[in-house]
Amino acid sequence: MKNITNPTISDWAKICKRPVFPAEDLEDKVKNILELVQQKGDTALKELSLKFDKAVVEELKVSEAEIEASKKQVSEELKVAISVAAKNIRSFHEAQQLTETIVETMPGIQCWRKSVAIENVGLYIPGGSAPLFSTVLMLGIPALIAGCKQIVLCTPPDKDGNIKPAVLYTANFLGITQIFKVGGAQAIAALAYGTETVPKVDKIFGPGNQFVTKAKELVQKNGIAIDLPAGPSEVLVIADSTADADFVASDLLSQAEHGPDSQVVLLSDSSEFVEKVKLAVDEQLRVLPRADIAAKALENSFSVIFNSIGECVEFSNRYAPEHLILAIENAQEFADKIQNAGSVFIGNYSCESAGDYASGSNHTLPTNGYARSYSGVSLDSFVKKITFQNISRLGLQNIGRTVEVMAGAEQLLAHRNAVSIRLKKIQDEK
Amino acid sequence: MKNITNPTISDWAKICKRPVFPAEDLEDKVKNILELVQQKGDTALKELSLKFDKAVVEELKVSEAEIEASKKQVSEELKVAISVAAKNIRSFHEAQQLTETIVETMPGIQCWRKSVAIENVGLYIPGGSAPLFSTVLMLGIPALIAGCKQIVLCTPPDKDGNIKPAVLYTANFLGITQIFKVGGAQAIAALAYGTETVPKVDKIFGPGNQFVTKAKELVQKNGIAIDLPAGPSEVLVIADSTADADFVASDLLSQAEHGPDSQVVLLSDSSEFVEKVKLAVDEQLRVLPRADIAAKALENSFSVIFNSIGECVEFSNRYAPEHLILAIENAQEFADKIQNAGSVFIGNYSCESAGDYASGSNHTLPTNGYARSYSGVSLDSFVKKITFQNISRLGLQNIGRTVEVMAGAEQLLAHRNAVSIRLKKIQDEK
Known part of the structure; x- marks a missing residue:
């Protein structure tokens, strides 16, 4: 687990690159x-x-x-x-x-979605x-x-x-x-x-x-x-000197044991604390049955020391980790600043393995930086949301001219005609 | 626009296949x-x-x-x-x-999502x-x-x-x-x-x-x-004899003018009504500037006559259209039975072009049968939902044993240790 101290922002992108293990053919x-x-x-x-x-x-x-x-x-x-x-x-x-409610966007025009x-x-x-x-x-x-x-x-x-x-x-x-x-x-x-x-x-x-x-x-x-494009599993821990080095080490290792291609990242504002965690990792690693796997994963892994926890959070948003553990004072306050992450674990007792198994949140999450644009699996993943609309005569009268003008400007005259033909019939029936 | 009458269910899959226009290299x-x-x-x-x-x-x-x-x-x-x-x-x-609320899944375990x-x-x-x-x-x-x-x-x-x-x-x-x-x-x-x-x-x-x-x-x-995998645009109209043939024809044409690869489908329980629509299509087509495009799209298109509107809805669910227009009596009742569609337009005045432009619903929708598993573009498409959890000491005590047993059974002992090491420290502090 190599250490980096205060990297310049121009190096962040390179540091955030995940290790690649190309498979032939x-x-x-x-x-x-x-x-x-x-x-x-x-x-x-x-x-x-x-x-x-x-x-x-x-x-x-x-x-x-x-x-x-x-x-x-x-x-x-x-x-x-x-x-x-x-x-x-x-x-x-x-x-x-x-359940979303029906939206009446104009009198006589009702739109809604249904899962x-x-x-x-x-x-x-x-x-x-x-x-x-x-x-x-x-x-x-x-x-x-x-x-x-x-x-x-x-x-x-x-x-x-x-x-x-x-x-x-x-x-x-x-x-x-x-x-x-x-x-x-x-x-x-x-x-x-x-x-x-x-x-x-x-x-x-x-x-x-x-x-x-x-x-x-x-x-x-x-x-x-x-569900999601996949990549090796990963965790990023932000910890300050109020955190417990043994806890942090155990969280890093519980990710590292997933596979030799896993990546674990530790960010801190304290180099002393990082040293403590590394000692604890060595100690805990010794007794693990999957120590070989975890040790390989640690080779792809790193710690970074920044001047402040604020900078750690900024770097984490750039990295976009699958799992993010905030083992810091005022963790909830910093949690509000998280832009990119799959699942966030707040405080010293919210260990990743609780979420992996039993706390209630889903463990199928975006890895490999996909957390910038993808959500983890949720109920949403098993439904599609169909839109519905019901337009009355009044509604069509209210919106008809708008549609005619826009369709005309896009040179889609059959689109325009679908409105005009209806408006004319409403007019004729009067 | 060819016509099919009462196809057997075993033929539905073949009929639902979209035309393919392979591009070389x-x-x-x-x-x-x-x-x-x-x-x-x-x-x-x-x-x-x-x-x-x-x-x-x-x-x-x-x-x-x-x-x-x-x-x-x-x-x-x-x-x-x-x-x-x-x-x-x-x-x-x-x-x-x-906004989803915070869920306390167990005392001391709070989970939530944030967009x-x-x-x-x-x-x-x-x-x-x-x-x-x-x-x-x-x-x-x-x-x-x-x-x-x-x-x-x-x-x-x-x-x-x-x-x-x-x-x-x-x-x-x-x-x-x-x-x-x-x-x-x-x-x-x-x-x-x-x-x-x-x-x-x-x-x-x-x-x-x-x-x-x-x-x-x-x-x-x-x-x-x-956003979505894409395919040519398409509409499926279900119409009974209470519908207006001119309206239906205008809706079919407003889809057909999109491109020669568009597909329009008309389902009905009345062969007479379908004939009326075809006459109206011919008439309206003549005066369209994009008549050539629309005529080509109509070549890939078809109508199907079923015994009942219920069967039409079943077929439509199999076809999974991008746009679905229900120009039928009791349209709302049948709308409740829609399983697969991008956007549904209910009744004689809900024309597709209103939704294409101005009623409020989104016009970026799943085509090519993707409506079986994809939603159209919505606010959801521009956010990711991050899960958060905050577990207190009490929470970890409540859930700890469960996680230990499950992690042990999956032979992930570092996962188990992340809990055990915390439980032990809570115990020691007492």
């Missing part, structure tokens, strides 16, 4: 997978699972019996935790259901060593609140063709029953194009490796919406 | 333009304007004097119309400013024969309500290097002053990467030809957000 490889699935459907999915996951999959769809069995494989303690987290996530996302659920959504839950059941909660709960008719979950099987029990348990706990044993780019292809077994969806959600991310990018060209 | 051509602008900046913009628009551009930025001159070139009648439309558009989009403007946005206004000043209103007004700091407008110059006065007037009327004479893919490149003169933005809005659309698609890979 990624796009071609993923295009091949997408084509294969379009051509051969389920057969391709099974072949690719064997090739990439070394998994023999007999039935793509998870059976009732497997779901039933998962209930016995998950500890009571974890069941309670899942239900507490689900309750908080539900409360927060239900509060995002806002309507996206009918078919696909949730991708990555596999790997850990069962990411928390992502099932983060994507499944808003999809259910929105009222999506069909929720399709894909997740890669292990070598024995099984799905992690915690993932199955959580899906079933929420009421999601269409679960398919397929991962990687082939899962995204299945959701985008549909196969004999996996239903085609309108929008695909969820994190994943480079293959998954590239596949999500590519299927957009076929009209499939995606 | 489009992606390669656009990639070259993007690279050229990245390498040569302003010089490339001027060279490309000369090449594609046959325009000699001395100064890329529109001068104060040009803006001043536009005020004299726009008629008083048009100025009034623009101000009426702007007022309505402002009312409707201001009503989209909703924050995207700092730098680019508005692309197409050129061509007509001055699309209405799009300046539709994109500029929500950008201003959101509070975007920098609003950059690009639009192609004519052969003499001038911008259409109505576009300049409208931009200045709203208070947008950063206006640049550049169009096509090169304008999108300028906004995405920045040049010596044109500022780089975070998100690009606006319609355009195939080059513009492809450029918007490609710059997304560089982290630039865009």
Whole structure:
């Protein structure tokens, strides 16, 4: 974790650049997978699972019996935790259901918007060593609140063709029953194009490796919406000398353990404090099972010392972090100045992992600087807002001339005629 | 305009397919333009304007004097119309400013979202024969309500290097002053990467030809957000025998005149009514200046006769039209059943052109079936919603165990430690 002191503003852009890990031929490889699935459907999915996951999959769809069995494989303690987290996530996302009122823009002209659920959504839950059941909660709960008719979950099987029990348990706990044993780019292809077994969806959600991310990018060209462009996870902590170095170190490490491509950034107005944090990081790192991964992530990471917390906030707005922790005095005051961030954690006890799992906020967030223009996943991600308008005769009389003049000026005379023909008939009927 | 009667549901997908007009080498051509602008900046913009628009551009930025001159070139009648439309558009989009309350998901855990403007946005206004000043209103007004700091407008110059006065007037009327004479893919490149003169933005809005659309698609890979994937404009009208055939014909034509690739669709439960509309279309078409364009669009268009209006609505939901006009009895009742549409116009007097210009709703809408998963442009498009959380000691004590158990089950022990280390310190302090 290298240190930078008081960089000039002209260097900020360079410092904010995320590390890049280019993958060779990624796009071609993923295009091949997408084509294969379009051509051969389920057969391709099974072949690719064997090739990439070394998994023999007999039935793509998870059976009732497997779901039933998962209930016995998950500890009571974890069941309670899942239900507490689900309750908080539900409360927060239900509060995002806002009804806009009808706006009468002129007498006789009523305009309004209505949120309507996206009918078919696909949730991708990555596999790997850990069962990411928390992502099932983060994507499944808003999809259910929105009222999506069909929720399709894909997740890669292990070598024995099984799905992690915690993932199955959580899906079933929420009421999601269409679960398919397929991962990687082939899962995204299945959701985008549909196969004999996996239903085609309108929008695909969820994190994943480079293959998954590239596949999500590519299927957009076929009209499939995606939640967010993805990049490696990251945290930026702003801490002053009132913060607790152990806490800050633990937050940096909880981000660093995500993957070797993660980036963690510490900003402070105190070089002494930064030194304390680095000592604490070294100490805590030693006992972590994922120490190797975290140590690699720390190599891409850095701290910056500025003259004031105000400057730290300015730099953070430029960096646009996925997660931002404000471990400073008057944290709320500085929180009001945040322009670009995915999710902000205020004060010494708001650790990122609380938000990652259970406090209620969503953990699917914009990384890689996308927080400048993208929001994290929310209820909004599972609906579209349709505009409606109802114009009465009076309304058309009030607005008719305006439309005629504007359409005429844009030389769109059929547009003008659609108004004129109506105004004339209203006139004739008098 | 061909007619289909009572198609079986298995044929619906095929009927809903939009006509495709593939452009040769489009992606390669656009990639070259993007690279050229990245390498040569302003010089490339001027060279490309000369090449594609046959325009000699001395100064890329529109001068104060040009803006001043536009005020004299726009008629008083048009100025009034623009101000009426702007007022309505402002009312409707201001009503989209909703404040979410703080949610206390558990005692001591507060979560909320805050809308924050995207700092730098680019508005692309197409050129061509007509001055699309209405799009300046539709994109500029929500950008201003959101509070975007920098609003950059690009639009192609004519052969003499001038911008259409109505576009300049409208931009200045709203208070947008950063206006640049550049169009096509090169304008999108300028906004995405920045040049010596044109500022780089975070998100690009606006319609355009195939080059513009492809450029918007490609710059997304560089982290630039865009408003919507684009496709040819379209309208679907559902009409029963209570509708006015002349009105319906005028609505179909006002869509058809947009371009030869537009598609218009008429659904009805009455074959007699459809015949009447076709006669009216022929009659109205004859006197239109853009009759050639509209006639070509009608070749890609069709009507379908169903047994009931209920079936028409079902088909429309499958088609997911950009614009949907309900010229039927009990239109409001059927409006409640709409699942997929960009904007819905209810009743005989709600003509699409009212919404295109002045009623208040936005005219930048999802086409090509994207209405299944995308919303049209709104205030939401110009902000991101940042989540915040503030967890007190009590809050962490309430949620700590839940996070520890979940992080443990996901084998992310640094995540767990971030909570444990805090809980331990709270305990020690007692």
